[in-house]
Amino acid sequence: MRSDCPISYALDFFGDKWSLLVIRDLVFEGKSFFKEFQQSKEGIATNILSSRLKKLEASGIIESRVYPQLKTKKEYKLTAKGLDLIPVLVEMIAWSAKYQEGLAVKDNFLSKVANDREAVVAAIRSKLADQ
Amino acid sequence: MRSDCPISYALDFFGDKWSLLVIRDLVFEGKSFFKEFQQSKEGIATNILSSRLKKLEASGIIESRVYPQLKTKKEYKLTAKGLDLIPVLVEMIAWSAKYQEGLAVKDNFLSKVANDREAVVAAIRSKLADQ
């Protein structure tokens, strides 16, 4: 950790180029498997993805289990600590929505985010809980 | 830009180890000058600080002007686009507050953040506007 500042603390967990994109895939894209993360359009290398999954799991932000039927699959999901990052992501999306041109988010979702962040966060949480 | 995703977009602006700490100093520490940023406890090198200030200004997140009296001083401040990052910072602080041990934020401020984020954001904004 670089300092005891809470911003600095948070950056130690996801202040790199890839961690937050993996979390995004878990929260908004419904992804759970190695290959799914790998196929995201930003194109993460397998070794980098592997190291990020390890780091996020060691940090208590995600957890994994071997997939019930096919033992060759491993499933990742967010812990409570990881789910608590949803508001951060939502605020980042709201900010980008305001300034990014040619935005890649559904307008409907965006206006919800802008107007009622708490409800959006709750909706995403309950959707993830159902899985 | 790595993709048209809003998270990816935001990360292009402040998804590195230093940018958000500079913004933190502007928002919460009342800092405005090169030397003040440099003296933050994380210890940023002058060349890195210089490049970050340039990048943030080019991105429209901060703006600068030569200090009225002493022309040897240059003052930095947040633009509207930069001020709109406050909610992101506040959510990051709220998250860290929940999980960081030995936290370096005043408890009073923390409980406010946890309970009424909007009011906190508004308070910080108006405080910055007074300067």
Place this chain on the structure above:
DNA sequence: CTGTATCCTTAGGGATACTG
């Protein structure tokens, strides 16, 4: 399918000297 292992390249960054 889920990763490791390896190789190689580059960008980021620390230290420090120096300039207007």
Place this chain on the structure above:
DNA sequence: CAGTATCCCTAAGGATACAG
């Protein structure tokens, strides 16, 4: 005071082959 300019080094990352 507010930066530039270097030098050097390391960690991060990409490509790709391969293993369980």
